[in-house]
Amino acid sequence: MNSTPTGGKLNDVAEGRRRYATAAIWMHWTIAALLLIQIALGWIMNEVLPDHTPSQRLAESIHISLGLTILILVVARIALRLTHRPPPLPADMPGWERTLSGLVHFTFYLLMLAMPLTGWALVSLADHSISFWGLPWPHLPGIQAMLGNPAPKATRQAVKHIHVFILIWIFMAAWTLHVAGALKHQFDGRPVLWRMTWLRPSAAR
Ligand code: HEM
Numbered sequence: 001m002n003s004t005p006t007g008g009k010l011n012d013v014a015e016g017r018r019r020y021a022t023a024a025i026w027m028h029w030t031i032a033a034l035l036l037i038q039i040a041l042g043w044i045m046n047e048v049l050p051d052h053t054p055s056q057r058l059a060e061s062i063h064i065s066l067g068l069t070i071l072i073l074v075v076a077r078i079a080l081r082l083t084h085r086p087p088p089l090p091a092d093m094p095g096w097e098r099t100l101s102g103l104v105h106f107t108f109y110l111l112m113l114a115m116p117l118t119g120w121a122l123v124s125l126a127d128h129s130i131s132f133w134g135l136p137w138p139h140l141p142g143i144q145a146m147l148g149n150p151a152p153k154a155t156r157q158a159v160k161h162i163h164v165f166i167l168i169w170i171f172m173a174a175w176t177l178h179v180a181g182a183l184k185h186q187f188d189g190r191p192v193l194w195r196m197t198w199l200r201p202s203a204a205r
């Protein structure tokens with residue numbers, strides 16, 4: 001039977017269409033927090049902890065397991081994104097802002113795949129086994145066939161450079177644009193931040 005929502009219910013339904021799906025909001029903030037923890041952990045493990053010590057090995061094993069966890073979450077998030085259209089942007093948002101925001105979002109999705117995949121490739125080029133929170137995890141399929149077994153040192157260095165440097169700096173640039181864009185819109189009368197929260201528009205303004 002068809003029923004037409006009325007009163008407060010109508011508002012809730014209309015508002016629901018203007019915000020991201022609840023699962024998308026959870027995914028956005030969980031993955032954002034895990035990514036920042038992961039970058040900090042990668043930096044601490046490489047630059048702060050002394051080499052070849054138990055604490056560095058522990059940090060590395062957490063970094064690997066957390067990175068693979070992020071990869072699984074990102075694949076789930078992309079599946080969710082492909083099946084749930086985001087709410088339409090404010091009608092008066094200029095075209096160049098829409099394009100830039102779309103480009104940054106697309107870059108984020110690419111980075112969220114490329115960062116863990118290059119990390120996985122890096123550990124797959126070594127002969128030792130990979131542990132995922134204590135469970136065995138396979139090497140990245142096809143990577144040794146593609147890059148050599150054993151891969152030349154220069155190839156391993158290149159993969160490492162992409163993982164620990166190039167992608168991280170692209171991520172930082174995209175992140176700066178993303179946060180600046182969200183804050184700009186928050187204060188210029190076209191707030192979008194509440195769309196990615198559980199807040200009501202009036203409470204988030
Ligand atoms: C979203 C996921 C990931 C992010 C953002 C990330 C980020 C980083 C960062 C920032 C560093 C150190 C940079 C520095 O030296 O200052 C690093 C190093 C490293 N990461 Fe990741 N990582 C991710 C996933 C992974 C995964 C999934 C693996 C393995 C399965 C991995 C393996 C490694 C290894 C082995 C190093 C040390 C490289 C070396 O110095 O030899 N990472 N990562």
Ligand code: HEM
Nearest residue numbers: 031032035036081086105108109179182183192193195196
């Ligand atoms: C590691 C950090 C972050 C990543 C990787 C990330 C990634 C993303 C992605 C991919 C989208 C697009 C969602 C889609 O349409 O499919 C998005 C949307 C959004 N993000 Fe983030 N984000 C991060 C941090 C933040 C922070 C810190 C803020 C707040 C200042 C924020 C605010 C928003 C808002 C408001 C939207 C919705 C934009 C719209 O309405 O079109 N994000 N984010």
